[in-house]
Amino acid sequence: MAVFSDPDSAIAIPMHQHVAQLLRVLIFFCLLAVLVYTLAGPIDRSLIPLRLVVVIPLITAFLVALWLVRRQRLRQASWLLIGSLWVILTITATLSGGITAPAFAALPIVVVMSGVLLGRRWAWIIALLSIGVGSLFVLFAGRVLPPPFVHSPLSWLIAYGLYLLLGSYFIDRLVQHFHQSLRETEKELRERQATEQQLRVSEEKLARLFDLAPFAMIIVRLHDEVIINANAACREFFGVSSEQLIKQPISALHWSQLPSQWPTIAATLHQQGSVYGVEFSFQRRDNTTCFAQLAAEIVEMPEGLCAIVAMQDVTPLRRANERLVELAAHQEQLATLAREALANSNLDALFTVVAEQIGSTLPLSGIEIMEFDPEGDVRVHTVWGNVPTAPLSIAFLRSLPADHPGWSCLPKELADRVADLGLSGAALPIRGNERLFGLLVAYAAAPLDTEAVFFLRSVANVLAVALERLYAEQERHQIETQMLQAQKLESLGLLAGGIAHDFNNLLTGIMGHTSLALLDLHPNHELQPHLVAIDQAAQRAAELCSQLLAYAGRGQRSLxxxxxxxxxxxxxxxxxxxxxxxxxxxxxxxxxxxxxxxxxxxxxxxxxxxxxxxxxxxxxxxxxxxxxxxxxxxxxxxxxxxxxxxxxxxxxxxxxxxxxxxxxxxxxxxxxxxxxxxxxxxxxxxxxxxxxxxxxxxxxxxxxxxxxxxxxxxxxxxxxxxAAGKEVAVGPSPVTKPITLQGTALIADDDVAVRTTLRRILERAGMVTIEAGDGRSALTLLTESTIPITIALVDLAMPGMNGLELLDAIRRHELQLPVLLMSGNAEQVVTGKLPSDRYTDFLPKPYRSHDLLTKISQLIQNATRGIPLG
Structure with missing residues (x-):
């Protein structure tokens, strides 16, 4: 429509509302005009039905148009209003006298309304149609029906009055619309000028922002692939001048991969309008290879269709990703080393594998793995690659504390060894929880970076765990071996003690009876050599028992x-x-x-x-x-x-x-x-x-x-x-003169042969004896006998009540009774609670009669004189 033909205009909505209001007013005005003309116009009563046939459709059309306006369907309402008016007026003119009818005179108003509501083209069309209808009325004037009544001046006044009012209203609305359009146009021009000024300012700011943007940016004209602008960050990013970028085709950037990738980028831009995440490499003036990632967007510019390309340096990210890959490889190497450390108990083989793994992972010239034994001695376990042959500073290495953190570069003491080779490197400790196991030394042509040192430190930690596990395993095996040995010694000791006890009881009888026989026989008796041989054999058997007890750790002790x-x-x-x-x-x-x-x-x-x-x-x-x-x-x-x-x-x-x-x-x-x-x-x-x-x-x-x-x-x-903390006094020398004894001796031993031997030896020395086969019988004899007991000879190993228990019972009844303990198993004295006083002594089996009488004599004398034992 003419009044809102520009839907993108900023005044489209106000004009739309204006036309809607105009349509409402026109429709109401037309309804009013039709009603007034119908009711006030002079007409024969016989023609009222004919007039109603014309008026009713017209009113109906007006009401429908009003309904369409309320529904905001303005164009349909305009067509219905203009079309119904023109048709009804033409029909009315045909029935009312043709060109002389008042209805025909209203057609110019319809033309004006069509121009306003439907536009110039339809105004011309309605005007031409109206002229054509008027020409037909003139051409066929004789055939046109005469008016049913004579148009009086009053009817013409009413008709033209209505026409003038309607025309005036339209002119008034058109003038208002024209003035309002002028005002709105003027306002729009001012706003456009302000907008253009703002655009110029924005373009200047945009140009400054473009040039000052931290990202590298270029503008490329798409039809000829020429760079029409490049900001300062882009020039600095690529390290080139403005002349080397601006007004240069993309193909001129031969120092980057962008020319080879631009056809694909341009095709994507034409299809999608934008492109993101395209990565390419380029070389700076120092020949270092860098990486960039671009994003591009199509824009319409005065120069034509262009692409704004923004680029970001992703070289650090690329390097970081490469580092991550290297770290992942290092972690895999460490996992492999850890598995190897767990599976390999051979240190030389383990260190060789570690050195080869490190050498294949890092750019090293040589590797040394040094092991410190618990004494602090240094052993170079493994050598890989080119290492110095100069001797190590052992004193320097021995002085390292157990918690030493290591060196990221070689310390002076180690760097001096490679001064002639021009090598750098690092030295990392192989440190356990409690001590320093060794040192991992890596030599390289250039200083090692942080990641390489971290990898070496991780390898050293893996070695420390492996060494600690190996040493713990060795210590555990050693402890198990010692425990097994101790258990074996304990078992064999018990066996040896039992055998020695029984064997010593037998030897006691043999040696006792042999000594008695030697005393009874004349020195030149023919049996004398045989008895001496028997005594010597028994003595050697006693020595063999002594060796068994010594092995078992159960021998007699006289310290x-x-x-x-x-x-x-x-x-x-x-x-x-x-x-x-x-x-x-x-x-x-x-x-x-x-x-x-x-x-x-x-x-x-x-x-x-x-x-x-x-x-x-x-x-x-x-x-x-x-x-x-x-x-x-x-x-x-x-x-x-x-x-x-x-x-x-x-x-x-x-x-x-x-x-x-x-x-x-x-x-x-x-x-x-x-x-x-x-x-x-x-x-x-x-x-x-x-x-x-x-x-x-x-x-x-x-x-x-x-x-x-x-x-x-x-x-x-x-x-x-x-080593002794103090000196221990030496015991007195044994008595060697013949011994004669008096009194009564209580013999308590479970072995009959031993009791018999003791009885004969003591009776020969002048003593009276009474015997008991176990501890309880001996205690009964001691407490119930009317004969005073001079000394008690007690065997330690007796069934029921043993010798020590019998000794405790004796001391409860007789505190000063001399007691001589005897045993073929001396462990009972070593591990038992044997009292050390002047009334108690011990004699191991087997023994000669002289040794027995000497001990008895000393105990009786000590008890009688109150002299403590030496």
Missing amino acids: EAVNLSTLVREMGGILHLPNHRSGHVTIHYDLATDLPSVVVEASQIRQVVLNLLTNAIEAIGDRGGSVTLRTGVVTLSATDLRRLNLTPTIPPGRYVTLTVSDTGVGMDEVTMRRIFDPFFSTKPKGHGLGLAAVQGIVRRHHGAIKVESTPGLGSSFTIYLP
């Missing part, structure tokens, strides 16, 4: 403070060496002169020296060699003890050492694991108790043994005995 060097030196003149081999062996003594004392049983330590020396000479054999006896003193820390791996374990402290070394055949590892087993011997006629007894003696003295041997080069046995 004294001795100087180990003095003891070994005194034995030098009385050692009985094998005659057929001693001539081929040279014995060397390297004895310390300032040794502290050791509290030991001297006879058993002599047995240890003799057994070790005998084994050394046997190991040398006929080929000749030397044996060295060496003494010394050491202070062992917990670290020393872990390194020495002594058997059995001993606490840290000060120890006196005895070392017996030989140049014999040596031992392999299998033999070394069994040398302390009882009844194991490499000698054709050996009984296998020598070293077993040595171990038992050393263990009972709270010491330890260290064995070192190499097949073909000899062996070395080192005994560690605790």
